[in-house]
Amino acid sequence: MLTNSLDAAVAQQAAKQDGSAARAVALVKTYGKGDATVRALDGVTLEFQRGRFAAVMGPSGSGKSTLMHCMAGLDAPTSGRAFIGDQELGDLDDGGLTDLRRERVGFVFQSFNLVPTLTAGENITLGADLAGVAVDRSWFDTLVAQLGVADRLSHRPSELSGGQQQRIACARALIGRPELIFADEPTGNLDSNASAELLAFLRAAVSEHGQSIVMVTHDPRAAAYADRVVFLADGRVVAELRAPSADDVLEQMKRLGS
């Protein structure tokens, strides 16, 4: 019995690391009509593995945010398919997509997106509170301690630095232990010290807790924290690096002329 449950736990852990966290198959997204049509995604096929930290890079307008939105169920592709785990997003109605985003995906945005009238602590638990789900208090305590915001929980966002606000946003994304976190330029509004702290935290969430993260960035130093970097240009995947240094990333960007 014990052996069985141990085997099951080991198998579950292996599945956690080797399975697919999210997948895109021939994703196309166009905006506008006729002469004004913009092909934001031009046939993207891509898989993000569980328990890994992936970065998506590319020049402004290359489709990074559109890719994230279509893969996270925030926007519908024009054609192609997107999956979170084994769930094809196109098979879900609006209610199903809302549930999936709430229960299985976490988000971190460049502009923090905290609710200004709530305290930092209330922002972290807002999703659980709205869903009427109990918050895992020991996980909450672990997160705020690791993020160094335990003494800031009664402050409102306007009373916090940008770095602190983004760390609260990370705690909010992680508190429900989502299968996957999408972060869209999470360090875009942070100075280099606050960026380094945030990236070290995201790296640790992957390495120590098996969190899966996909991060859009255009900072080579940020991308160097990832296990894998995917490069987009004109809505297509044009290159990929494994465990690159910041110099490797910069070199690849130069080669792509971005």
Ligand SMILES: Nc1ncnc2c1ncn2[C@@H]1O[C@H](COP(=O)(O)OP(=O)(O)O)[C@@H](O)[C@H]1O
């Ligand atoms: N809501 C929208 N309406 C029209 N065009 C859009 C919209 N969102 C994005 N685009 C266009 O799609 C392309 C890709 O945009 P985006 O995914 O935001 O790129 P990135 O995040 O890499 O800067 C750009 O040409 C952009 O102008």
Ligand SMILES: [Mg+2]
């Ligand atoms: Mg963007």
